Amino acid sequence: MEDGKILLEVKDLEVVYQTDESTVHAVNHIDFSLKERETIGLVGETGAGKTTTALTIMRLLPERTGRILDGSVLFRGENLLDKSEAEMRHVRGADISIIFQDPMTALNPAITVGNQVLESLEIHNVEKKSKQELEKRVDALFNLVGIPAERKKEYPHQFSGGMKQRIVIAIALACQPALLIADEPTTALDVTIQAQVLKLMENLKEELGTSMIMITHDLGVVAETCDKVAVMYAGEIVEYGTTEDIFTGEAHHPYTTGLFNAIPNLDEKAERLHPIDGLMPDPTNLPEGCKFSPRCPYCTEECRSRTPYRYEKNGHRIFCNRFEKEG
């Protein structure tokens, strides 16, 4: 895994949502990279900018409000942000696919599921395969995700949530993309189905050699699937490292520590959960200095006034003033 080629590199990315009334700073200068066959987890609470990051990579930000102010997204060395809309259409679905959060609404209710998978294949049918060959591929994809191929003539409302998510996965994998973005793929599913779907994605990823960006707020999912983790807070990556760094490393950003403390521990008899105090700052009006400072138990005067120092040890990066002084 160490010597894999770099597939995706996000550099200094800044994205805002601009409306007449206000500017939402959704993603603020984030960097991360992903090698082939690798999985990176983007972790953080709702509103941290995870989905915005994903949509930016796909260039699917809402047209009227979404603005990419700065940075680059290098995919196989080419900057996706410089590509024209027509060029992007060849990337979407073929090289980079995305699985959206809610399988209930991600499928068109008026089209059979088979035709929705077929659509993907037809769009990127560079080899000019015949309709029969494509239909065969659809059958194969249905088998791959564990749905009997004869059900392809049915409509989305005839499937359960977990089944729908499998179909969404089949659509995403139809053209064997190099990169799969999974935007909270299991959040809308119930727990028993979550494990199934995760297992399926993991297997398929291994089989097809796909790289993956796993967006989630579930640290359990991260531990199970990811090689690398980027912890996001208020549009910034506050901690970045391998899964081992994040789960077992010594030094942590106070936010990461808070996230782990918020998970209830089975071995310990506790009256209450331990949430992180306070709320995510208003993204239209972010605090100066460290964005986490208003909620941070270790906050100092320095944290409030300047951007935090970067602490780095063997690729494990933490943006926090505590460690600069220590290490």
Next chain:
Amino acid sequence: MGKFVLKRLLALIPTILIIVFVVYFIMDLTPSDPGHLILGQMASDEAVAAKNAELGYNDPFIVRYVRYIWALCHGDLGTSWMTGKSVFESVMARFPVTITLAAGSVVLGVVFGILLGVLAAVKQYTFWDIAGTTLAMILASFPAFWIGMMLIIVFSLKLGWLPSYGTGSISHYILPWITTAGGFVASQLRMTRTSLLESIRMDYVRTARAKGQKESIVIFRHALRNALMPVITIVGMNFGTMLGGTVTIETVFTLNGVGTLLLTSIRSKDVPVVVGCIVILAVCYTLVMLVVDILYGFIDPQIKARYLKR
């Protein structure tokens, strides 16, 4: 599906029974004297009374109602008191005019209303959107008869391109079509715009874009299809209204449609014609609604499944 259609057609029977009852009852509440209508104002009282007795007009309401229904079952809508002609024939003589007028303007309304609505939704808040919604507002605000008269002044009187009255050829219908289509374009445009704006924000539209699909296909295949439901409802209702409610247009363009016939019959208390017109219009209206329901099935597989199950 065939079963569903058959059931809906059978449901027509009670519908017609109720409609005839209501119309018959209301017409009965106002005093009328068919003997006078048929024999003229100069007829003697004895002759009138004899005629009324012959028509069975002196029988109780319920007897006349049952007799009417019985005749209706045999396809007999009765005879006009005023003209002595068969009601069915007098309605059918005018029906082609009404249907041509209704169908033409509904088609115009659908085509332009939906296209402009899509344009307004896709280019929301741009020139096209503002131009489209403003046009809709203007078309909806001016009364149809006024638009009709203005069109006659411009295209018949000043330019002499199109005839201003009559039903001789297709060109006779162009101005009436445009006049009535104006309101339809307005309502269909607004409905398409609103509904499409909603479906464009749906996740499956984003899924289609994420597949790398062309924007035009994303809009028409994925977003518009799911947005058509309320649009079709409006189209059906417009068509229904057109069947009996175009008296003003018929008057402006001197078209002999069912609307005018109905109006004159009500005025002269020609009960058989009034009831006959309403029965035929009601049947047409329910048929249009049946078509609308079948179209729902084509748009929404969930509804189709329900049809098939029944």
